[in-house]
Amino acid sequence: MAKVLVVAEQRDGRLKKSSFELLGASSAAGNETHAILLGEGVAALGKELGQYGAKTVHVADSPALKFYTGEAHAKIILDFAKSQGFDVILGSHTPTGRDLMPRIAAGLNVGLASDCTSLKFEGNKIKVRRPVYAGKATAEVEFIGNGPQMASFRPNALGVPKPDTGKSAEVANLSPATSGFKTKVSDVAKGASGRPDVTEAAIVVSGGRAMKNAENFKILEEMADVLGAAVGASRAAVDSGFRPHRDQVGQTGKVVSPALYIACGISGAIQHLAGMRTSKVIVAINTDPEAPIFQIADYGVVADLFAEVPLLTAEFKKLKEH
Ligand SMILES: Cc1cc2nc3c(=O)[nH]c(=O)nc-3n(C[C@H](O)[C@H](O)[C@H](O)COP(=O)(O)OP(=O)(O)OC[C@H]3O[C@@H](n4cnc5c(N)ncnc54)[C@H](O)[C@@H]3O)c2cc1C
Helix, strand or coil: CCEEEEECCEECCEECHHHHHHHHHHHHCCCEEEEEEEECCCCCHHHHHHHCCCCEEEEEECHHHCCCCHHHHHHHHHHHHHHHCCCEEEEECCHHHHHHHHHHHHHHCCCEEEEECEEEEECCEEEEEEEECCCCEEEEEECCCCCCEEEEECCCCCCCCCCCCCCCCEEEECCCCCCCCCCCCCCCCCCCCCCCCCCCCCEEEEECHHHCCCCCHHHHHHHHHHHCCEEEECHHHHHCCCCCHHHEECCCCECCCCCEEEEECCCCCHHHHCCCCCCCEEEEEECCCCCCHHHHCCEEEECCHHHHHHHHHHHHHHHHHC
């Protein structure tokens, strides 16, 4: 059994699903599972983390922690981790986790296996797997030496467990120093889209260069709205100004692992595949039967996306209505 700390994430008072995945994986292996949660007005969220497997939730609740800053969050978690002696520290490979987890690892002078897609406990040791060479191979990583074993996980890779509403966690309040930091975020301007982020969504509908312009993405947005999906894009679409960079999937964009990825007019260049090949089910719509995307697609449709996408959207609507 390992003593495990899960670095939980929340945004605007809503816990991230990726944190539930980590708690579920740790507690299912019978570990002593702790979570740490920072923010403003987040004390009440501690109980919810208990439903996913946290035994104790350590909460730092302060107006000074309303917005994430790497400097303050890493220092608080680092000081806490140093005082506790965890065998394992797990976090999410989200935009926040990408910034936060290396800072904590550096402070503890230990290595970090990032962007992992599987986790196995053996006593108080872990083995993780992570894609390398843009997803062409998978490395199995074991940890040597002293200090906590640290790993961050691709959202959706481990799966969200069913919450046990009968369970709740013990909530322990932390009172860390929150002043004296060099960085302070006073406001965060949100994008207009009400859709989920591509890294978090269970379904992603993506468009490529073939979309031709920004307006044409409307047909993908319509499909996404019916499915409750996020809208993603290839780099060619982003570079052409059709979508903002935050929607880009791939090596130099975001890495996604949804239950369903629908690629529309995307050729399947290796750099795009690096960002989506671990999706559970991949559907590709492309006019070119030789397009490389079909080599990794579970379902391939050789068709003009401008004809096919509206037909699929209409069918999805019908299915939803029944
Ligand atoms: C260092 C580096 C990093 C990169 N990082 C990324 C990254 O993060 N993400 C990324 O995506 N790319 C990345 N790229 C770019 C990548 O190599 C490709 O250029 C890019 O993915 C191509 O985008 P695309 O598939 O939309 O366009 P294209 O390759 O031009 O493919 C368009 C596809 O649409 C099909 N098509 C055309 N018309 C229709 C239609 N009406 N209906 C259906 N299908 C149609 C065509 O058959 C074709 O297969 C990177 C490149 C480099 C060098």
